[in-house]
Amino acid sequence: MRTEDSTALPGQAADSLEVDLARLIVTTLSLEVSPEQILPEAPLFGEGLGLDSIDALELALAISKAYGVQLRSDDERNHRIFASLRSLAGHIAKHRTG
Template sequence: MEQLHNELKALIIEALNLEDIQVEDIETDAALFGDGLGLDSIDALELGLAIKKKYHIVIDADDSQTREHFASVANLANYISSQRN
């Protein structure tokens, strides 16, 4: 799971052009939005597209669970793992 966490952190940095941030700077359980990494709704769309491209998993923006999936790297990794099985 740690490998997936690091893959997702790298994907976030690459997809969102976060040039000043390293994989080590993103805490696995920290919030991605608001007070955590500070991402916004546009970032969520970009990240959703990057996940779709890399993992072939579509994250439905209208799903009530989506906000929970995007809450942290850990949540995102759990969701992707559950969809792959």
């Protein structure tokens, strides 16, 4: 699990959606990092935050409830959508209904 300096997020991600989404990720998945420790461009899976497919399902449900964006498990774009906090926030910003 990546635990970078907590000063990284405010300087690198002024976008409030990224900040809100980082909070949602930490809360939904009960992660032992603070939202500020999730770097916008760091991978969410593998060597980054270390999320797995079950985490993705839980996160997709939480995103659907919070933002009205449907993320399907069979979507071929999921590897790009879930690549990083920034890519996920970009997808949500483009498709949100709520």
